[in-house]
Amino acid sequence: xxxxxxxxxxxxxxxxxxxxxxxxxxxxxxxxxxxxxxxxxxxxxxxxxxxxxxxxxxxxxxxxxxxxxxxxxxxxxxxxxxxxxxxxxxxxxxxxxxxxxxxxxxxxxxxxxxxxxxxxxxxxxxxxxxxxxxxxxxxxxxxxxxxxxxxxxxxxxxxxxxxxxxxxxxxxxxxxxxxxxxxxxxxxxxxxxxxxxxxxxxxxxxxxxxxxxxxxxxxxxxxxxxxxxxxxxxxxxxxxxxxxxxxxxxxxxxxxxxxxxxxxxxxxxxxxxxxxxxxxxxxxxxxxxxxxxxxxxxxxxxxxxxxxxxxxxx
Amino acid sequence: xxxxxxxxxxxxxxxxxxxxxxxxxxxxxxxxxxxxxxxxxxxxxxxxxxxxxxxxxxxxxxxxxxxxxxxxxxxxxxxxxxxxxxxxxxxxxxxxxxxxxxxxxxxxxxxxxxxxxxxxxxxxxxxxxxxxxxxxxxxxxxxxxxxxxxxxxxxxxxxxxxxxxxxxxxxxxxxxxxxxxxxxxxxxxxxxxxxxxxxxxxxxxxxxxxxxxxxxxxxxxxxxxxxxxxxxxxxxxxxxxxxxxxxxxxxxxxxxxxxxxxxxxxxxxxxxxxxxxxxxxxxxxxxxxxxxxxxxxxxxxxxxx
Numbered sequence: 247x248x249x250x251x252x253x254x255x256x257x258x259x260x261x262x263x264x265x266x267x268x269x270x271x272x273x274x275x276x277x278x279x280x281x282x283x284x285x286x287x288x289x290x291x292x293x294x295x296x297x298x299x300x301x302x303x304x305x306x307x308x309x310x311x312x313x314x315x316x317x318x319x320x321x322x323x324x325x326x327x328x329x330x331x332x333x334x335x336x337x338x339x340x341x342x343x344x345x346x347x348x349x350x351x352x353x354x355x356x357x358x359x360x361x362x363x364x365x366x367x368x369x370x371x372x373x374x375x376x377x378x379x380x381x382x383x384x385x386x387x388x389x390x391x392x393x394x395x396x397x398x399x400x401x402x403x404x405x406x407x408x409x410x411x412x413x414x415x416x417x418x419x420x421x422x423x424x425x426x427x428x429x430x431x432x433x434x435x436x437x438x439x440x441x442x443x444x445x446x447x448x449x450x451x452x453x454x455x456x457x458x459x460x461x462x463x464x465x466x467x468x469x470x471x472x473x474x475x476x477x478x479x480x481x482x483x484x485x486x487x488x489x490x491x492x493x494x495x496x497x498x499x500x501x502x503x504x505x506x507x508x509x510x511x512x513x514x515x516x517x518x519x520x521x522x523x524x525x526x527x528x529x530x531x532x533x534x535x536x537x538x539x540x541x542x543x544x545x546x547x548x549x550x551x552x553x554x555x556x557x558x559x560x
Numbered sequence: 561x562x563x564x565x566x567x568x569x570x571x572x573x574x575x576x577x578x579x580x581x582x583x584x585x586x587x588x589x590x591x592x593x594x595x596x597x598x599x600x601x602x603x604x605x606x607x608x609x610x611x612x613x614x615x616x617x618x619x620x621x622x623x624x625x626x627x628x629x630x631x632x633x634x635x636x637x638x639x640x641x642x643x644x645x646x647x648x649x650x651x652x653x654x655x656x657x658x659x660x661x662x663x664x665x666x667x668x669x670x671x672x673x674x675x676x677x678x679x680x681x682x683x684x685x686x687x688x689x690x691x692x693x694x695x696x697x698x699x700x701x702x703x704x705x706x707x708x709x710x711x712x713x714x715x716x717x718x719x720x721x722x723x724x725x726x727x728x729x730x731x732x733x734x735x736x737x738x739x740x741x742x743x744x745x746x747x748x749x750x751x752x753x754x755x756x757x758x759x760x761x762x763x764x765x766x767x768x769x770x771x772x773x774x775x776x777x778x779x780x781x782x783x784x785x786x787x788x789x790x791x792x793x794x795x796x797x798x799x800x801x802x803x804x805x806x807x808x809x810x811x812x813x814x815x816x817x818x819x820x821x822x823x824x825x826x827x828x829x830x831x832x833x834x835x836x837x838x839x840x841x842x843x844x845x846x847x848x849x850x851x852x853x854x855x856x857x858x859x860x861x862x863x864x865x
Contacts, residue, residue, distance in 0.1 A: 306652060353849060357856040360595065360651055364791045365852045368845040371784065375845075379838025381830075489784060493597075493659045500656050532667035539660025543653050544645050 253554035257508045260515065264414060268407045280406050282522060287413045288474045290514035293498040294420055295467035300496070301505030302428050303460050304440030308363045309350070309370025310495050313343045313465050315377055315487035317472020322389040322482040332395030332403070336473055343469025344462050346373070351461035355454050367489055377484040388483025391476055403477050413474050417511070420467050425507055427463070436460045501542060503551025512550050565696055567817040568810070573702045575809020576709035580764035581782060582789040582801040583716060584757030590796020591733040592750055594643060595651050597658040599761050599786065600779025601665035606631045606762025607769040607778065608669060611678040620683045620770075627766045628759055635758020639751050647750070666776050677775035680766075705767050712763065713802055720798060729753060733796070785812075788848045794858030804859065808844050815840040 264287065271280040292314055299305040320339035329335065350369045357365055383389045394403040403409045427433045435456050438446045447453045476482040485491070494517070502513025520538070524531030546553050585599050609630045614623025642661070646654055682701055689697035720726040732739045732746055740746045765779070772778065789808050793800025819840045823832035851859060 300652075308655075353853050357852050360589075360795060361791060361852060361856060361858075363595075363651070363655070364787055365849060367784065368788065368848045368852075372842045372845045372849075375838050375841040378841070379834050381834045385834075490662075490780065493655070496652070497656055497659060500652060504652075530667050530671050532663040533671065536660040536662070536664025536667065539663070540642055540657045543649075543657040543660070544642075 252557055253551055256554055257512070260508070260512060264511075268410055272407070277406070280410055282518075284406070284410045284413055284478055285475075286514055286518045287410070287417050288471050288478060289495070289498065289518065290511040291413070291417045291420055291474070292468050292471035293495050293502070293510035293514045294417065294424060295464045295471065296495050297499045297504060297506075297510040298424050298427070298467070299461055299464040300499055301509070302424075302433065302440065303436045303457060303464075305355075305457060305461060306363050306496075307366045307461075307464075308489070308492050308496065309366035309368075309373075310465075310468055311487050311489070311491035312346065312350075312370035312373040313468035314472040314475055314491070315373060315482070315484065316343050316346055317469035317474075318476035318482035318486055319377060319380075319383070319389070319472075320469075321395060321473045321476040322391050323383055325391050325393055325395075326383060326389065330393050330396045332397040335395050336470070339469050339473035340466050343472070344466040347462045347465025348458070351458045351465070355457055355461070367492070370487060370492060371489060374484050374487040374489075377487060384483065386484060388481055388485070391480045391482065394477045394480065395473075409477070413478075416470060416474065420470070421507060421511070423467075427460075428507075432456065432459070497539065501539075501549050503549035506549075506551040509549055509551045516550060562696055563817070565693065566698065567814055569692075569698055569702065569706070570817075571810035571813035572806065573706050573709075573809070574813050575806035576706055576713070577764050577768055578782070578785055578789055578809050579713060579802050579805035580709055580760050580767075581786040582793070582805050583713070583798060584760035585786050586790040586793070586796055586798065586801045587753055587760075588757045589790065591729060591753055592647060594646060595654040595658070596643070596757075597655060597783065598638075598661035598665065599757070600783030601662050602631055602635060602758045602761035602779070603765035603768075603782060604669065604774075604776070604779040605634060605665065606765030607680070607774040608673060608678065609762070610766035610769050611680040611774045612673075614680055620680075620686070623680075624766050628762055631762025631765075632755050632759040634762075636751055636755040638758070639754040643754065644747070644750070662780070669776050675776065677773040680769040680774060682770045701770060708763075708767065712760070716760075716798065725749075725752075785844070788844055791858055792848050792851045794861035797858070797860045800858060800860030808847070811847060812840070812844055815843040819843075 264283070267283050268280060271277060292310065295313075296307060296310045299307055317339040320342045321335045324330075324335045324338060350366065354362055354365045354369065377383075378386050394409075397403065401408050401412055403412065428437065435446065435451055439451070439453050439457060443453050472486070475486070498513035498517050499510050500513070501517055502511065503509030520535065521531065524534050528534070542549075548555070581599070581603060584602075585596065588594050588596050588599070606627055609627035610623050612623075613626040613630070614620050617623055617626070638661075642657070646657055686701040686704060688700050690700045690703055692698050692703075718726075720729060728739060728744055728749060732744075732749055736746060739749075768782075785808065789804045790801050792808065793802075793804030820833055820836040823836050823839075826832075827835060
């Protein structure tokens with residue numbers, strides 16, 4: 247019980263930090279930290295979406311970066327074609343991601359285990375090559391988004407603080423949604439399928455249909471992250487979908503604590519801050535980061551959330 | 561006709577190279593149940609070692625042999641220090657840990673050899689074109705790759721299927737405890753298997769080095785190809801890896817060579833060239849998706865599981 251309270255305290259502290267960050271940024275005049283954390287919040291959103299299927303559903307998608315790209319390209323392509331309205335761009339980004347997830351999920355869910363990891367990877371690589379082949383939209387070089395999504399004065403995405411809060415609001419909304427999902431009857435079935443698919447099927451639940459719906463929800467959430475990411479960098483390129491990026495997302499989820507509500511945020515914050523911190527000390531930051539990941543796997547089961555829980559229990 | 565034969569041989573050569581990589585991956589995967597994303601890093605290290613040793617000794621063959629030994633050693637060190645502790649853990653743990661190793665190796669290479677790529681020049685006797693059919697010549701080096709890879713494939717097959725060590729390896733794959741109870745040092749056996757896998761990856765890397773530039777991250781693209789192959793072939797099956805590798809090598813090479821012309825028949829030439837480049841890169845992933853949809857366990861699943 248005491249263990250729970252330690253991880254709760256740290257989580258609350260982290261959330262408070264995220265909410266108050268723009269204040270600190272404007273007081274200290276440190277604009278860079280706001281830019282950095284906008285990126286962290288967006289990728290935390292992507293990691294949270296992956297956690298929904300990986301942590302709660304037991305579906306290890308190794309192609310989640312594809313949705314980052316699809317959401318991003320939806321914004322980029324529409325902007326290029328003169329449709330600047332966020333009210334069009336964002337729904338299209340979500341719908342495109344959902345559709346992709348529906349097709350991929352329907353095919354991938356025929357397999358399981360390592361095969362599932364690999365087939366999701368294969369589909370993401372296909373999306374990567376399709377994007378590389380889009381000569382009209384930059385091909386390999388990527389597509390510059392000259393104008394951020396326009397929400398007609400409701401919110402101005404070019405304003406750093408407003409954009410940061412938009413991203414944070416999206417993240418918290420997604421976390422809330424995931425919380426509602428995993429505690430609903432639907433979510434309990436999905437989690438039941440993770441532990442014992444045969445038994446659930448024997449009781450009479452159409453296993454694949456539940457898993458597919460969960461897969462689509464997750465993909466759609468990640469598409470939202472993609473749309474935000476394109477607005478953040480003013481740029482979208484096939485590199486966003488490359489398989490190592492899917493690996494990054496997986497690392498964030500596992501690092502923070504798979505199957506915990508706030509673990510992915512924790513993981514994204516720690517992973518990206520560590521990357522930033524180490525890269526300031528040395529150009530060869532990955533030399534430290536790599537073995538660090540190995541050590542975390544070897545000695546830190548359950549990620550940071552698990553570690554916090556154990557620390558609390560003493 | 562000339563082009564077709566040449567591309568066919570290119571496909572075969574690429575496929576055999578992929579087999580070397582996939583064989584190590586599938587051995588480690590099928591026997592130790594370890595998902596090793598860092599396998600591509602061993603491929604890269606093989607290429608870097610070869611380029612360095614060849615420059616030191618001034619001999620390509622000597623450099624290649626030394627690189628082979630070096631990757632074997634590196635694999636053993638890696639298994640003993642890090643990967644040994646991951647057996648029996650969740651596949652996700654493997655993915656995360658070996659992802660960390662990729663970061664480490666890429667950066668270590670950047671630190672030691674610098675960010676620019678290296679070149680591994682071929683000796684003169686390997687660059688001559690060899691007549692294979694009347695009027696058709698093929699580069700000697702690519703022929704050498706085909707011969708070496710076929711030999712290794714044969715040795716591997718005989719080693720695993722016909723020798724005592726191979727028998728122990730196969731037995732260890734199906735029941736680790738039983739083999740340990742019989743008084744076999746399973747730890748040592750696993751270390752050797754991992755070392756062998758590493759050496760195979762290193763061999764693929766050093767043989768590919770003169771054809772491509774030796775550069776950081778060169779293992780990552782090809783690693784995914786190797787995974788595609790073992791998934792198509794059926795995880796843990798050497799025979800499946802062999803057939804799938806040849807198949808994938810052929811499809812990839814022939815697709816790149818002939819798809820643009822094929823598409824030009826039905827599309828405008830600019831549309832055809834963009835579509836062809838995307839489609840030919842996608843071809844093998846498409847193939848894998850189809851195989852998995854039809855046969856979720858791969859084409860030749862290992863019989864013992």
